[in-house]
Amino acid sequence: MNIARVILALVFCTFFTASYFTNKYVLSILKFTFPTIFQGWQTSTGALLLLVTWKLGLVEINGFSRSAAFSQLPGSFLFIGNIYAGSKALSLLPIPFFFVLQNVSEVFAFFIVTVTHREKPPWMKLLSDLEEQFINYVTSSLLLASLAYTTGDLSGALDFPLLTTYSFHTGCLGSAIFSFCLMLATVKLKGSLSQEHCGIWFFLAKILASGLSLFLSTFNTVLSPMTLCW
Template identity: 30%
Template sequence: MLFSLLFVTTNFANKYVLSILKFTYPTIFQGWQTLVGVVMFRALVSTGHLDGLLHGKEWHECALWLPGMMFFLISIYSGSKALATLPIPVFLSMQNMSLVFRATADLIGYRKIVSVYTYVMMMMTLASALAIAKTDPQFEPDGYLWICVHIVSLGVFEIYTNLMKGRLKLRPTERLFCCYFYSVIVLAPCSYFLGDALEAATFPYLYFGQFYVGCILSGVLGMLMNLCAIRLHEANSSHSFLDISTVQSIAKMFCAATSLAFYDMSFSSTFNLFLIVNMLCTFGFSESSSHWRIQQESQMNHSKSDQNLETSLPWGLDEEIPAGLKRHELQQDMIRVQMS
């Protein structure tokens, strides 16, 4: 429930700044959000709410996460550009196309193909997303171009994260902090070289309080949403209903539905149908893949425990062998007594 609330409010705050106020300078907007994230990280560490970041870590361990930082930066930049022009339901529906990359990540991680039901849900999600773009009454080519970049970067980020499991020594919070810190370093000079800093100086709402409130809320809520997602992902090991992908799909449906009351959007009957199909199929895919993933992890854990049991008990569970060993030890003691 908390994640869904943070997800909705974060998207609403971003949409308000990007579309209503039309602050379409992603290097500055995303640079501000990631800067807020870095400051909040330091504050949470100082107050003891988070463990120390990057303590005892070598530089090459952080360098191993550099591709992940790059894909994270591309995803937030392109996502900001796409959300500025696309309605929230369309943005979230198109974002569901990243399920292909999630299934690929599961294939790489578990070396098994997902179930038939999961595969069908994924194909229906892709087909409905393409149909949404085809039947969109407010079709914006630039918005759909940037959402494609966002989908690819988000998917590659997830695949790379799965590939680095077991090799990367950074905790999830440390990885997020590195992504935020890297984004601040890169976006700060880019805002000048790309001209966003000069254009933002003429922004008409620059001295309006609602602009600053929206920017502060977007940064703080986005940071809290990411931390909540990390907590949910950690809790997923023991509870299937807490799977982050399932919770996120529910949050997307709730966000898309409630956004209709706050933001204008044109509809058609077929367009509405494809939106509903996309959201429902995404939920079906997330629910099915989470159960499938838990089954695979349980099988892997059972196989590891069996191997450990065989290693620790090479004689099996036979009760007669320890008795035989005791008789053998008595015979050895008798031989030693006779020799002495």
């Protein structure tokens, strides 16, 4: 592996750790327990930043057909379920144990994708991971906005005690920016390394984030010996 790829992998690990730490800070430390609002903010900001970076020529998003966009909708619904459940779990669990459960869920997801995988016709295929992510962002923003209204999360968020504080604004802004940068770094990493090497760096990023969380008094992470082994 050359120096450029090592730097890319280290950048990925940095954004991975920063993203999960800021998400944990808002969800758990500040106790903003409204995942429809929080994830809706992240996905809408992600869609906006993706459009801006595309217009500036920093990323390339090619056109795609309407049929290709519709074919991505099942994946978008899974994406929404994943980020919603992830927010709920991250708000309640220590970061190391959250990654343990995430690893288990990824095993099941791998088997589901393997069993249900079918080759799509060329006219239904997207051109890159960025087009797929853009559709996920837009679909998530629209659906989460409607869910926030119907579930009462919107009114609850407006009454959140820390809504106007500097720490809340900083945490939410950081979470959106770091999550977007993590997405870009992930796409770049997958395009530069083999699947096996990407898996290694994902594993190392989780180890790094888990280890650092144990030494941060902000999270006050206390693990039993059995949990630590897992």
